[in-house]
Every structure is written in structure tokens, then in C-alpha cells.
Amino acid sequence: MSSRQIEITVHTSVSEVPAAQWDACACPEVADGGRPYDPFTTHRFLKALEDSHSVGAGTGWTPRILAAHLDDQLIAVAPLYSKSHSQGEYIFDHNWANAFERAGGRYYPKLQLAVPFTPATGRRLLTRTGFETIGQAALVQGAVQLASEHGLSSLHITFCTETEAQAGAAMGLMPRTSQQFHWENNNYRDFDAFLDTMSSRKRKNIRRERAQANDFGGSIHTLTGDQIQPEHWDAFWVFYQDTGSRKWGTPYLTRAFFDQAQEHLRDDILLVMAERDGKWVAGALNFIGRDVLYGRYWGCVQDHPCLHFELCYYRAIEFAIDHGLKRVEAGAQGEHKLARGYLPVTTHSLHWVADQGFAEAIAQYLRAERAAVDQEIEILTSYGPFKRQPPEDE
Structure with a gap:
């Protein structure tokens, strides 16, 4: 050699x-x-x-x-x-x-x-x-x-x-x-089994948040692969621009990236989208690995109590449990994730x-x-x- x-x-x-x-x-x-x-x-x-x-x-x-x-x-x-x-x-x-x-x-x-x-x-x-x-x-x-x-x-x-x-x-x-917050799947059979591991107060709080979020007056759709259509990216681009302008000043990804995602990456993607009165009002973008679900972006055009937690965290946990994924990584920062079952890791x-x-x-x-x-x-x-x-x- x-x-x-x-x-x-x-x-x-x-x-x-x-x-x-x-x-x-x-x-x-x-x-x-x-x-x-x-x-x-x-x-x-x-x-x-x-x-x-x-x-x-x-x-x-x-x-x-x-x-x-x-x-x-x-x-x-x-x-x-x-x-x-x-x-x-x-x-x-x-x-x-x-x-x-x-x-x-x-x-x-x-x-x-x-x-x-x-x-x-x-x-x-x-x-x-x-x-x-x-x-x-x-x-x-x-x-x-x-x-x-x-x-x-x-x-x-x-x-x-x-x-x-x-x-x-x-x-x-x-x-x-550095540190991030990750959710670990301890072979939970369903979301309730995960909640059973939490203290009574935290368990009740999550159930309250989920009930409040799902009572926003619309429906939530979990989409991947061919379920994702160009109209979803049209809506998500608006969400992403709003979040990007507030966080970074200028969004990092171009509109063309989401066209590329539709053509080449949709099998790697999980979109969680909220619809109300026939209009997409909020969404969360995740990427799917073999063992991990990666939360990446969230945005909305209407504010509804706890909808962010539902789309970004609780639906991600449910998807991971249903598909046997070991972990959900919810991105950078955010100590608010701690109360929702995401623990700090190095x-x-x-x-x-x-x-x-x-x-x-x-x-x-x-x-x-x-x-x-x-x-x-x-x-x-x-x-x-x-x-x-x-x-x-x-």
C-alpha cells in the first residue's frame, strides 16, 4: 500500500x-x-x-x-x-x-x-x-x-x-x-406509549397542546414521495420565505431548490401541511434517513395556537414511531423542545x-x-x- x-x-x-x-x-x-x-x-x-x-x-x-x-x-x-x-x-x-x-x-x-x-x-x-x-x-x-x-x-x-x-x-x-435536541425512539408501540414515559404534568401538557393544535379549524396532511405535488411547494415557499426573512434576513434556499426537490428528492422528504378553508396555512419540511427523521424548516401564513409544535415535533415523533426510525433530529437550538421529549445531545x-x-x-x-x-x-x-x-x- x-x-x-x-x-x-x-x-x-x-x-x-x-x-x-x-x-x-x-x-x-x-x-x-x-x-x-x-x-x-x-x-x-x-x-x-x-x-x-x-x-x-x-x-x-x-x-x-x-x-x-x-x-x-x-x-x-x-x-x-x-x-x-x-x-x-x-x-x-x-x-x-x-x-x-x-x-x-x-x-x-x-x-x-x-x-x-x-x-x-x-x-x-x-x-x-x-x-x-x-x-x-x-x-x-x-x-x-x-x-x-x-x-x-x-x-x-x-x-x-x-x-x-x-x-x-x-x-x-x-x-x-455543541449541543442539539434529539428525540430517541425507545421502541415505542405508539405515541401514547411515549407519553406514558413522561411525568404526569408534562404528559397532560402535550395532550392539551395537541388537542388545541388539531382544533385549528382545518386538517393536517402527512405527505411523502408521489403524494407531494407542485402546489405543496408553491405554498411551502411562502412559508419558508416568511421564516427565512425573520431568522436570517434572506432565505438561504432559492425557489428553484423546491422544484429540484419535487423532481429529484421527494422520496427523501416528509411534508406535514396544515390546510384550512381550502388553503395551505402552515407546513413543516423533514428529510427521511434510514434511521433518522431530520426536521428542517417550518413556516406559516396564519397563527394558530400550538400548531407549530404539532407539525414540527409531534407529527414527526408519530412518523418515526410508525416507521421504526430510531431518532428525530429537530434542527438547531430551541430549549422549548425539551418539554416535548427532545433531550440535549453533543x-x-x-x-x-x-x-x-x-x-x-x-x-x-x-x-x-x-x-x-x-x-x-x-x-x-x-x-x-x-x-x-x-x-x-x-
Whole structure:
């Protein structure tokens, strides 16, 4: 193996890598005919972002796709982007950028190895089965070399797996932890079985919220695959624009992305839509993995009490139970999720900074931050809605 050379190539579009070869690295498990574990690193999802111009020229997300070949075989790929800002990442480094530039440095552009606009944990160093170790090392070395050769300030690998975080730390990258709220399916037979695990007060509160939400004067539809029609995307685009303008100023995804979703991604999607008087008034967009349901976007044109909780959280839990999914990831932030059965978990990222002095300062900051995140998770978990287990006898 030592005499064989790994070649790293950099591409300006994921389309330059054949879809079958990309997916052999990103989701080899689909060979059995099932779903990918991670729908966001599939060739079709990343291509939809490009083809809809949600990433690319003028967006601040310029594709620098990495591919690693061993002899004539593609053994690893990575969704890498050159970034001119820190929007759409959900692992925040704005303070790092401000500090570096106040000291006279140039923080942007930087490299971001991530799925754009997607705070969902998954493999980022995508390797063909059997090439995990050398493939990960080749991709990290290639990304760092690319940053160094172009005089870029830093490389950030966000929402990677814990295994990748450990491997990256062993290669000299700086690990960072954050937290999200996830719902775990403990083999519940139905939603009531899940509620039975909660304290009486929390159980009653959820039942009250669900009754209030479902009394909004309309009907709720759960749609996936061919059940999803263009009219649903027309409505959801309005919802998404409203939420995006309030949260980010400018929505990240273009209208064309939802056309791409209808054509290429609808089998990966669960839409939960609320209809009243013949009009779509609210909706939640989820992506379906092999074991996980990923909540992504919500929006509405009418405000109804608790409808947000019903569409985003409770219907997602019901879908996961009905389809044997292990987990629901409800996206970034939101301590209000705790009372609804979503508990805090650790998420991981990796960072490389070119300037040695700045890197040492960040490393010190990250050590303190990891301790704070661990403490916060412990405290939040103690406030969880589930029944307290009696202490075991000494």
C-alpha cells in the first residue's frame, strides 16, 4: 500500500463526480435497496443545491469538492466549499472572525467542509467501504493543503460524526462540541406509549397542546414521495420565505431548490401541511434517513395556537414511531423542545487555523467551551420531562 499513490482532485461542482461513484462513498448502504443513512450527503441533494443556485456564484458558498483516487478507483469524497461569510453554518465562528480581523488578519475566505444550511450530524469525510482510514486522512490533508496553498485562514468540518471528530483530533485538528435536541425512539408501540414515559404534568401538557393544535379549524396532511405535488411547494415557499426573512434576513434556499426537490428528492422528504378553508396555512419540511427523521424548516401564513409544535415535533415523533426510525433530529437550538421529549445531545466539529498564535487562542477557548457544553447538557437533561427513576438500592 505504501507504494501506491493517492491523488486528490478539486472540483468546482459535484456534477464533475459521477453520481454512482459519489454515492458509493457517501451512502454505500443503499446497495441493499434501502434509504441512505444521511440524505444530505447524497449526490442528488448536493446537486440540487448547485442546480438551484442556492450555492455557487453570489451566495458565498463556492464548491471546492474534494475527490481522492487510489490508482483508478475513487475512494473518498467531501463536500467542501470556499466561504466568504459565516452564514448558514450553525456552528458559530463570528467572534473568531471579528477577533482575527481586529488583529489585522483576513478571516475570509475560509474553507467549510459541510452540507450547506444543514445542522444535521453525518459523515463528512465520505469514504468507500474498506478505505475509511486512508480516505479520511487523504481528505483532511487535501483540505488543509488547499487552504495553505491559497493563504486561507482556516478549515472547518461541521456536524461530523463523533468517530470523525476523534480521527480528526488525532490528525491535529481542533475538536469542538455543541449541543442539539434529539428525540430517541425507545421502541415505542405508539405515541401514547411515549407519553406514558413522561411525568404526569408534562404528559397532560402535550395532550392539551395537541388537542388545541388539531382544533385549528382545518386538517393536517402527512405527505411523502408521489403524494407531494407542485402546489405543496408553491405554498411551502411562502412559508419558508416568511421564516427565512425573520431568522436570517434572506432565505438561504432559492425557489428553484423546491422544484429540484419535487423532481429529484421527494422520496427523501416528509411534508406535514396544515390546510384550512381550502388553503395551505402552515407546513413543516423533514428529510427521511434510514434511521433518522431530520426536521428542517417550518413556516406559516396564519397563527394558530400550538400548531407549530404539532407539525414540527409531534407529527414527526408519530412518523418515526410508525416507521421504526430510531431518532428525530429537530434542527438547531430551541430549549422549548425539551418539554416535548427532545433531550440535549453533543454535536461535533473540527477546526484548523493557519496562524499558530490564533490557533492556540482558539484551542484554549474550545477547551473551556467543551466543559461548558458538557455542564449545560447535564443540567438540561435533569430538567427533562420524563418520569424520575427511583434510586437503586445500595
